[in-house]
Amino acid sequence: MNERFVRVGDVELCYESLGDPAHPTVLLVMGLNLSMDRWRDDFCADLAGRGFHVVRFDNRDVGRSTHVGGPGISAWQFLRRRATPVYTLGDMADDAAGLVAHVDPHVVGASLGSMVAQEVAIRHPHLTRSLVSIMGRPGDGRTGKVHWTRVPDFLRPPAADPVEGMVAAFRRIGSDGRTAQDDREPPGSHTPPGARTHLRPCVRAPEPVCEPRGSVSSAGPPTAAPPARPRGAPGRAAPAATGCPAG
Secondary structure, rough: OEEEEEOOOOOEEEEEOOOOOOOOOEEEEEEEEEEEHHHHHEEEEEEEEHHOEHHHHHHOOOOOOOOOOOOOHHHHHHHHHOOOOOHHHHHHHHHHHHHHHOOOOEEEOOHHHHHHHHHHHHHOOOOOOOOEEEEOOOOOOOOOOHHHHHHHHOOOOOOOOOHHHHHHHHHHOOOOOOOOOHHHOOOOOOOOOOOOOOOHHHOOOOOOOOOOOOOHHHHHHOOOOOOOOOOOOOEOOOOOOOOOOOO
16 A cells, blocks of 8 residues: 545645545544554455455554644643643544545544544544444543553653554553564554653543534444453453444
8 A cells, every 4th residue: 555645624644545446435543643554454455355445544643644743641631631632532533534525434443543433423424434433432531441550551651662662562451362463563654652642632521422512323324332341451452353334
């Protein structure tokens, strides 16, 4: 897949696509501080082989998309879930929607990306054929909170070796039964050294995903939310497989 760039509002997004553009589009939204190649090539190829046009992209402040920057988040702000963001999840959702404004994609998000995907479905229902939320949570401020033993993982300073730091982080919070393939750094990965700018819109409360302003249930598109049941150490999530329901 070849990198391309598109201007959406005030930011420039780096994206890649695979498959026939005439086929239904799957928009892949990656999580906190992770570049688009964390959606692995073989996974994207499998989706394309099943008749989908696959689009993955770098969120703002990640990879080769525009780096807005701004202050990070303190431990106190993270714990109180109060931080004034430089931009919001809604802004990130508008980025994603602008990237695929000419189609109505299946929107698939993981972790932070699932929160962005939910916002896409709420703010742009006419652009959302279906929604898949992986490792996500609603924005009610109560459900799906980070276990207190995992809070330091979000606030620790960047590792001297970003690759080893990422591997160590996923070993702490990842699923049981991880393999060497899971720990392999994707070729050409462009992951910046810090994640605290992305944390600000995450903890800004209340998130507009919750009632009464809007909800995924009222957004309209078919929705799948694969379960991530605790297993093993606190904060670990079992792997969940999912697909895009037909629109």
